[in-house]
Amino acid sequence: MKNNWHSSEKFNRQAADFDSNPRRTRIAEAVATAITKTVPLKGSTEGLEFGCGTGLVTMQVAPRLRHLTAIDTSHRMLGVLEGKLIASGIKNIETLCLDLSSAEDRRRLKAPYDFIYSSMTLHHIDSTAPFIGILFNMLSDGGTLAIADLDHEEGLFHDDPEEKVHPGFDRKKLTEMLEQAGFAGISFKTAHTVEKKNRAGVDASYPIFLLTAHKPPLISLSTFSSPRP
Ligand SMILES: C[S@@+](CC[C@H](N)C(=O)[O-])C[C@H]1O[C@@H](n2cnc3c(N)ncnc32)[C@H](O)[C@@H]1O
Numbered sequence: 083m084k085n086n087w088h089s090s091e092k093f094n095r096q097a098a099d100f101d102s103n104p105r106r107t108r109i110a111e112a113v114a115t116a117i118t119k120t121v122p123l124k125g126s127t128e129g130l131e132f133g134c135g136t137g138l139v140t141m142q143v144a145p146r147l148r149h150l151t152a153i154d155t156s157h158r159m160l161g162v163l164e165g166k167l168i169a170s171g172i173k174n175i176e177t178l179c180l181d182l183s184s185a186e187d188r189r190r191l192k193a194p195y196d197f198i199y200s201s202m203t204l205h206h207i208d209s210t211a212p213f214i215g216i217l218f219n220m221l222s223d224g225g226t227l228a229i230a231d232l233d234h235e236e237g238l239f240h241d242d243p244e245e246k247v248h249p250g251f252d253r254k255k256l257t258e259m260l261e262q263a264g265f266a267g268i269s270f271k272t273a274h275t276v277e278k279k280n281r282a283g284v285d286a287s288y289p290i291f292l293l294t295a296h297k298p299p300l301i302s303l304s305t306f307s308s309p310r311p
């Protein structure tokens with residue numbers, strides 16, 4: 083599959099000013115806190131973040147990982163993150179400009195990863211169920227997935243009516259897709275609620291979930307071998 087909802091031009095345009103919107107920094111802060119509280123990240127973890135953008139969540143999660151590959155389809159969003167990496171001296175983050183839904187692009191990655199996560203990106207990817215299958219295949223056995231995104235909304239969250247995005251996600255339907263892909267231990271919590279005037283000019287609340295799930299560990303054959311006489 084390939085993501086037909088190309089958002090890179092929009093994010094290239096927004097990159098320089100992306101972090102100046104306090105709503106975005108509040109979401110990122112809440113999501114990073116929810117991830118670090120929910121997922122037991124060990125220093126040995128090899129992580130992948132898709133749709134890292136300017137690194138608002140990346141910079142908070144990466145210090146808990148051994149190494150993080152941070153990918154995005156917008157080279158300008160990545161450019162802002164790369165500036166932060168130089169300024170901060172953080173060395174365990176590698177950035178790559180690629181589309182995770184493209185098989186050709188995925189060949190540039192060193193899967194499997196122990197931990198794959200994202201914030202506010204899933205709604206920009208058109209075919210959700212096949213994409214979840216891709217995430218499953220890129221995780222190591224026993225690995226963890228964490229995705230933060232909008233709960234299902236009326237389609238008025240985004241200001242541009244022409245923008246191709248999912249209107250958030252129904253938790254039950256997403257759970258079914260995750261189970262179908264093979265995930266276990268699926269759990270949701272509300273990480274944050276955005277209060278904003280929507281495109282129709284109405285003050286509305288938009289909850290953001292954090293879902294976590296595991297790829298089941300491989301059970302060793304020795305588990306089933308008969309006891310020695
Ligand atoms: C709303 S921004 C969120 C950025 C960041 N995660 C944050 O929370 O501040 C969504 C990001 O996903 C990126 N993106 C969209 N589709 C993508 C794909 N198929 N693969 C990788 N990144 C993608 C966009 O370029 C953009 O930077």
